[in-house]
Amino acid sequence: xxxxxxxxxxxxxxxxxxxxxxxxxxxxxxxxxxxxxxxxxxxxxxxxxxxxxxxxxxxxxxxxxxxxxxxxxxxxxxxxxxxxxxxxxxxxxxxxxxxxxxxxxxxxxx
Amino acid sequence: xxxxxxxxxxxxxxxxxxxxxxxxxxxxxxxxxxxxxxxxxxxxxxxxxxxxxxxxxxxxxxxxxxxxxxxxxxxxxxxxxxxxxxxxxxxxxxxxxxxxxxxxxxxxxxxxxxxxxxxxxxxxxxxx
Numbered sequence: 001x002x003x004x005x006x007x008x009x010x011x012x013x014x015x016x017x018x019x020x021x022x023x024x025x026x027x028x029x030x031x032x033x034x035x036x037x038x039x040x041x042x043x044x045x046x047x048x049x050x051x052x053x054x055x056x057x058x059x060x061x062x063x064x065x066x067x068x069x070x071x072x073x074x075x076x077x078x079x080x081x082x083x084x085x086x087x088x089x090x091x092x093x094x095x096x097x098x099x100x101x102x103x104x105x106x107x108x109x110x
Numbered sequence: 111x112x113x114x115x116x117x118x119x120x121x122x123x124x125x126x127x128x129x130x131x132x133x134x135x136x137x138x139x140x141x142x143x144x145x146x147x148x149x150x151x152x153x154x155x156x157x158x159x160x161x162x163x164x165x166x167x168x169x170x171x172x173x174x175x176x177x178x179x180x181x182x183x184x185x186x187x188x189x190x191x192x193x194x195x196x197x198x199x200x201x202x203x204x205x206x207x208x209x210x211x212x213x214x215x216x217x218x219x220x221x222x223x224x225x226x227x228x229x230x231x232x233x234x235x236x237x238x
Binding site: 012015018032058062 | 137140141143144147148151155156158159161162163165166169178182185186189192193196221224225228229231232
């Protein structure tokens, strides 16, 4: 139940996040100044919060989306199974987002 | 209790319009987005901390440019179907609903065309 509304919320967040993707690619096509502006904003604390939220939203929507595809194939409908996979999706998405963000943080530091 | 046939009760309510078409396309784009979004995060991670030259070299590679375009198209198509479903569930006033849906389509097209144009500009621009 919680996973269902979170799937929607993360989907809407990702919809807004397409603007970040567009900004990044357009900045790269525009020039080094535009690219540095994007990087400067992304490196601010607020930018980092936004990037992490985007990353977790993508992780959750991806994993829960796979759960939905299994449902479409007719698997995982038992209440116990559906509950367990729901909890698993929450935990895995958080672990995935934290690890990828940490890898990015390390890459930025060097 | 009505003696009307089930067929007569639904007659005049209008067609099912796109019917299951959007349901199916939502699943097809979802399947495509599983590998594409993993590829995207993996690639973006490699560009963290780099400069514009790194980004130009990355998108200048034809394989990367094509995968990025596919990610963009599948993602924005998936997005416009998903956002439309959310609008249809929560916005019931007909004029407002149709306005929101049209704006969603405009948004997806504008973001898609602008980003694709930037990608193609990088891809076809000779590196100096």
